[in-house]
Amino acid sequence: MVTSLKAHRPRQPSIEWLRSPWAILISSLLGAFIGTQQPQVAAWIAPFGTLYLGLLKMCVLPILLSAITNSLGRLMQSHDARQYVQRILVVFPLSLLGVSAIAVAIAAIAGPGRNLTADTLQTLGVLVNQSGVDLEMALSGPLPAASTIGVTTLVDSVVPDNIFAALSEDQTLKVLMFAMIFGVSLGLVKAPTTAALFDTLDSLYRSFNQVIHWLTYLLPFGLCSLLADQLSQVGVEVLLSMVDFVVAAIATFALIYLICTLIIWRRSGVGLWPTVLALKDPTILSLATSSSLACLPAAITSLSENLKFNAQTTSLVTPLAITLCRFGSVIYFASATLFVMQLYQRDLGLASLGIVIVGSILAGMATSGVTGILTLTMLGLVLDPLKLPLEAVLVLFIAIDPLMDPFRTLGIVHTGMAATALVAEREG
Numbered sequence: 001m002v003t004s005l006k007a008h009r010p011r012q013p014s015i016e017w018l019r020s021p022w023a024i025l026i027s028s029l030l031g032a033f034i035g036t037q038q039p040q041v042a043a044w045i046a047p048f049g050t051l052y053l054g055l056l057k058m059c060v061l062p063i064l065l066s067a068i069t070n071s072l073g074r075l076m077q078s079h080d081a082r083q084y085v086q087r088i089l090v091v092f093p094l095s096l097l098g099v100s101a102i103a104v105a106i107a108a109i110a111g112p113g114r115n116l117t118a119d120t121l122q123t124l125g126v127l128v129n130q131s132g133v134d135l136e137m138a139l140s141g142p143l144p145a146a147s148t149i150g151v152t153t154l155v156d157s158v159v160p161d162n163i164f165a166a167l168s169e170d171q172t173l174k175v176l177m178f179a180m181i182f183g184v185s186l187g188l189v190k191a192p193t194t195a196a197l198f199d200t201l202d203s204l205y206r207s208f209n210q211v212i213h214w215l216t217y218l219l220p221f222g223l224c225s226l227l228a229d230q231l232s233q234v235g236v237e238v239l240l241s242m243v244d245f246v247v248a249a250i251a252t253f254a255l256i257y258l259i260c261t262l263i264i265w266r267r268s269g270v271g272l273w274p275t276v277l278a279l280k281d282p283t284i285l286s287l288a289t290s291s292s293l294a295c296l297p298a299a300i301t302s303l304s305e306n307l308k309f310n311a312q313t314t315s316l317v318t319p320l321a322i323t324l325c326r327f328g329s330v331i332y333f334a335s336a337t338l339f340v341m342q343l344y345q346r347d348l349g350l351a352s353l354g355i356v357i358v359g360s361i362l363a364g365m366a367t368s369g370v371t372g373i374l375t376l377t378m379l380g381l382v383l384d385p386l387k388l389p390l391e392a393v394l395v396l397f398i399a400i401d402p403l404m405d406p407f408r409t410l411g412i413v414h415t416g417m418a419a420t421a422l423v424a425e426r427e428g
Helices: 002-008 015-019 021-037 039-058 060-077 079-110 118-130 151-158 163-168 172-188 193-216 219-234 236-268 272-278 280-289 292-306 311-325 327-343 350-365 373-377 380-386 391-423
Strands: none
Touching: 015 021, 015 219, 021 039, 021 219, 021 391, 039 193, 039 219, 039 373, 060 079, 060 172, 060 193, 060 311, 079 236, 079 311, 079 327, 079 350, 079 391, 163 172, 172 193, 193 219, 219 391, 236 272, 236 327, 236 391, 272 280, 272 292, 280 292, 280 391, 292 311, 292 391, 311 327, 311 350, 311 391, 327 350, 327 380, 327 391, 350 380, 373 391
16 A cells, blocks of 8 residues: 555656756746846846845855865875876966967957847947946947056956955956965975865865855746846847857857867877767767766766776876866857957957957866856956956856857867877877
């Protein structure tokens, strides 16, 4: 009788469904409907979206400080990795510069933000005026002269003169620079107490990562509120401006995926088709889960077992490449920044392009340990030195993020595997 009752007991719904792509899609459609058809309801639920975004931003600095410091510190203390440090210091920066430059070049040639209609530009101009940004800009006309952009601007936004002030003022790039310097120096300290500090940093990272995990269950509600609030002010027409950007960004990810596959093939010494088959599992997982950490075991297995790269080196370098370099985010930020610059009719001078390339690298690295909407907020680290507002375009990138997030994850994992292949030697 008990067995019969259990067999006929209705299945309880799982809250994991809230993290599925279907939940994100439904919330996006519902937010678009409320924003365009029910503006009063959109104004009523707007505070929830603001609260949700604030909770996400709350976790940025603790995760950033703990993840970067811990990764670099443990690397410097690993005796097995000492022989690869020099190669890492060459491969990682050159790989980051390469993918960022490719993304900038493709976006500059394709011009996804250049050929927009006057109505769309005017609509987006209204959004800028309502965003609270102290800028007097008209998207349909020329921009006033911007402040001089150069090396000094970038240095001032990166190098912290007071780390406590940088933490209190939410200056993420300065915190990132401090975390990198602190992690390397901490790893070089020969003291037994450093192990306890690394464990503390790891616990700090896991704690705030758990908060992010909890917040992902509220993402459909937060996304619906944010979209509804913004669309109630500007209308759905403004989203049409993102079509060209989506095509250009996906084409950029596809080209870099192809280049990385060829690099892994040449370094592995096996045939091209066996290399493609060996990369199948991490590729599918990246597109299906949109989680680079979830793909990490498959990436290590593909490199060490299927392609016969040194297992010890692969196990050490692959997590570092995926966690620290964040190639997919770098590619996305470079493309997105060029799109915003074209949207605002900003001249693509050499100084501006240099800041986009370097700034996208630093902003991409700043996304270590974070995903989703929280990743998109890092775009402001590139836009701020260029005197461009993030608030005016953030809702656009939020709207297309369910489509772009899998490709961004694929860029993180696959390009990280290519960087590992350049560092590791093949066994035998």
